[in-house]
Amino acid sequence: xxxxxxxxxxxxxxxxxxxxVARATHRTPSAVSQQLKVLERxxxxxxxxxxGRGLILTDAGRALARSATDVAVALARARAVWDEFRNDATxxxxxxxFPTAGEMLLPGAVRSIAAVPGLIVNCTDKDPELSxxxxxxxxxxxxxxYSLRGQLPWGGRGLxxxxxxxxxxxxxxxxxxxxxxxxxxxxxxxxxxxWIGAPTGYxxxxxxxxxxxxxxxxxxxxxxxxxxxxxxxxxxxxxGIALVPRYTWGGDQPxxxxxxxxxxxxxxxxxxxxxxxxxxxRLAVRTVLEVLRTEAARVQAKHALIP
Amino acid sequence: xxxxxxxxxxxxxxxxxxxxVARATHRTPSAVSQQLKVLERxxxxxxxxxxGRGLILTDAGRALARSATDVAVALARARAVWDEFRNDATxxxxxxxFPTAGEMLLPGAVRSIAAVPGLIVNCTDKDPELSxxxxxxxxxxxxxxYSLRGQLPWGGRGLxxxxxxxxxxxxxxxxxxxxxxxxxxxxxxxxxxxWIGAPTGYxxxxxxxxxxxxxxxxxxxxxxxxxxxxxxxxxxxxxGIALVPRYTWGGDQPxxxxxxxxxxxxxxxxxxxxxxxxxxxRLAVRTVLEVLRTEAARVQAKHALIP
DNA sequence: GACATCCATGTAGTAACGCTACACACTCCG
DNA sequence: CGGAGTGTGTAGCGTTACTACATGGATGTC
Numbered sequence: 005x006x007x008x009x010x011x012x013x014x015x016x017x018x019x020x021x022x023x024x025v026a027r028a029t030h031r032t033p034s035a036v037s038q039q040l041k042v043l044e045r046x047x048x049x050x051x052x053x054x055x056g057r058g059l060i061l062t063d064a065g066r067a068l069a070r071s072a073t074d075v076a077v078a079l080a081r082a083r084a085v086w087d088e089f090r091n092d093a094t095x096x097x098x099x100x101x102f103p104t105a106g107e108m109l110l111p112g113a114v115r116s117i118a119a120v121p122g123l124i125v126n127c128t129d130k131d132p133e134l135s136x137x138x139x140x141x142x143x144x145x146x147x148x149x150y151s152l153r154g155q156l157p158w159g160g161r162g163l164x165x166x167x168x169x170x171x172x173x174x175x176x177x178x179x180x181x182x183x184x185x186x187x188x189x190x191x192x193x194x195x196x197x198x199w200i201g202a203p204t205g206y207x208x209x210x211x212x213x214x215x216x217x218x219x220x221x222x223x224x225x226x227x228x229x230x231x232x233x234x235x236x237x238x239x240x241x242x243x244g245i246a247l248v249p250r251y252t253w254g255g256d257q258p259x260x261x262x263x264x265x266x267x268x269x270x271x272x273x274x275x276x277x278x279x280x281x282x283x284x285x286r287l288a289v290r291t292v293l294e295v296l297r298t299e300a301a302r303v304q305a306k307h308a309l310i311p
Numbered sequence: 312x313x314x315x316x317x318x319x320x321x322x323x324x325x326x327x328x329x330x331x332v333a334r335a336t337h338r339t340p341s342a343v344s345q346q347l348k349v350l351e352r353x354x355x356x357x358x359x360x361x362x363g364r365g366l367i368l369t370d371a372g373r374a375l376a377r378s379a380t381d382v383a384v385a386l387a388r389a390r391a392v393w394d395e396f397r398n399d400a401t402x403x404x405x406x407x408x409f410p411t412a413g414e415m416l417l418p419g420a421v422r423s424i425a426a427v428p429g430l431i432v433n434c435t436d437k438d439p440e441l442s443x444x445x446x447x448x449x450x451x452x453x454x455x456x457y458s459l460r461g462q463l464p465w466g467g468r469g470l471x472x473x474x475x476x477x478x479x480x481x482x483x484x485x486x487x488x489x490x491x492x493x494x495x496x497x498x499x500x501x502x503x504x505x506w507i508g509a510p511t512g513y514x515x516x517x518x519x520x521x522x523x524x525x526x527x528x529x530x531x532x533x534x535x536x537x538x539x540x541x542x543x544x545x546x547x548x549x550x551g552i553a554l555v556p557r558y559t560w561g562g563d564q565p566x567x568x569x570x571x572x573x574x575x576x577x578x579x580x581x582x583x584x585x586x587x588x589x590x591x592x593r594l595a596v597r598t599v600l601e602v603l604r605t606e607a608a609r610v611q612a613k614h615a616l617i618p
Numbered sequence: 619g620a621c622a623t624c625c626a627t628g629t630a631g632t633a634a635c636g637c638t639a640c641a642c643a644c645t646c647c648g
Numbered sequence: 649c650g651g652a653g654t655g656t657g658t659a660g661c662g663t664t665a666c667t668a669c670a671t672g673g674a675t676g677t678c
Binding site: 021022023033034036037038041054056057058059 | 626627
């Protein structure tokens with residue numbers, strides 16, 4: 005019934021390896037193994053099974069790990085209570101973002117957070133192509149992720165999801181394009197166009213498929229880039245058109261790139277913060293989250309003024 | 312953030328004295344004092360204040376004690392999870408009851424529980440006059456208590472309340488009484504009668520007041536007894552009439568005492584189980600509770616057959 | 619098929635932690 | 649002013665959980 009041991013079990017459920025748990029909790033594998041053994045003896049039934057050279061959790065182990073999360077949440081909430089009594093959102097908060105959100109939100113957010121004494125955010129970025137957003141919550145307090153409208157693939161894993169903003173995905177065109185004077189664009193308008201796309205697996209791909217279906221004509225994707233700046237450069241060069249997040253596109257192409265809203269297709273992505281539920285309870289984390297929300301609202305309002 | 316220490320704080324919130332907490336947790340007062348001191352240092356703000364020769368909790372202390380309950384509940388739920396995986400409702404459960412409920416429910420319930428291997432219930436009875444039901448939850452896993460319809464004075468203290476049954480309170484008459492042939496009785500019928508009442512403070516008192524109000528005439532209470540058997544003996548002797556719980560009256564006065572339902576007044580008491588929320592999570596406790604509920608239903612059904 | 623590698627898990631020894639026992643300071647009450 | 653009731657310090661001891669190192673399997677490679 006020891007909390008520390010339950011915590012280890014929970015880590016094991018996420019990291020799938022005693023060695024990894026040991027590394028994450030700054031212990032030796034031996035210590036982890038011993039504690040889990042004690043827990044198992046207390047429980048009176050096997051919690052792990054050997055599988056190859058590693059091990060996996062039994063049903064009971066998984067169930068117990070789930071309740072371990074509840075314990076961790078309650079405990080984190082207790083911490084938050086006394087933090088609030090001290091009015092003290094102090095400590096370090098680690099954050100990963102995908103590049104575009106980092107560019108859009110973090111400069112303003114970090115500046116706001118600097119005003120809170122004792123609160124430190126450590127930010128990093130990770131290529132969304134190479135990383136599994138939910139898995140990153142094991143390593144970072146806050147994970148900025150995106151998903152398409154309606155679809156929230158992270159709910160199932162018991163993670164806390166806080167929506168920050170929904171960002172429309174517009175069509176980026178060179179300023180001298182035949183459609184550049186339109187106030188919006190439909191799937192039928194872009195039949196025959198060449199597209200600069202994102203790598204396979206990116207959510208943008210799904211929207212291109214929607215456009216194909218609505219227009220009834222196949223789409224030609226000439227190039228695939230992960231970096232938005234590269235895509236914009238190609239569009240400006242007249243090599244194709246592309247889906248561009250409305251709030252994120254670079255101001256370094258003023259007058260040479262225009263964005264037009266897309267009608268008839270659910271062309272927007274939702275930017276959310278992903279957290280392990282216990283970490284989400286920390287006052288420091290909640291403070292950072294609040295700053296991110298207001299920053300997101302600020303960005304959104306700014307773009308509403310200049311349509 | 313240690314759970315043991317939070318637990319001590321929670322005990323302190325309920326027992327209001329370090330010495331008492333020490334006694335309850337089988338420790339020396341010194342140990343308790345030291346651990347609370349550590350917790351206070353961790354929290355960074357005072358959790359207790361000296362008050363006379365004892366001490367009381369600060370606002371922060373009380374808030375933290377509340378979250379400590381949440382932690383305890385989560386932890387107890389984790390225990391329950393693995394008990395359920397073992398399918399093992401094992402252990403000891405302590406129970407206090409007021410006499411009439413004990414007489415009505417416990418013999419049957421204990422017999423059912425004897426069929427569950429490894430499950431032990433330790434039952435005691437306590438005079439409701441001398442004891443504060445909610446306070447008893449500190450000492451016992453399950454506290455059988457009663458309250459009048461609608462009124463649930465235990466909710467506020469963060470206790471878990473499980474209703475077991477509602478028992479009508481009838482008017483007990485000697486078999487040769489002028490009202491003994493009626494099928495029910497109204498407040499107007501009993502104007503001028505002499506009553507055998509319960510001691511001041513018992514909930515029955517309130518019902519007598521209701522009768523007074525409805526009838527518009529003052530009630531004469533000749534004697535006051537806590538023990539139902541004594542009351543019944545007085546009624547049989549023709550010394551007065553009394554409120555008698557329908558399912559609990561003794562079969563040792565067959566034919567000499569009759570019960571008549573009371574109309575026009577909310578004459579019933581609710582019998583409930585009172586528990587600290589964490590204890591309520593234990594599988595063993597929940598099993599006993601289930602037995603009590605079915606036993607209560609059985610008793611109620613039995614009386615429905617012989618009106 | 620032998621070898622290196624990566625796992626989990628045992629076996630000492632050590633450091634930290636929480637307990638008891640006892641002494642002390644303080645408040646209330648007769 | 650004692651005596652009984654509080655909560656709190658200090659010294660010493662036992663338990664516990666860690667590290668360091670060694671062992672036994674399973675996997676994949678030359």
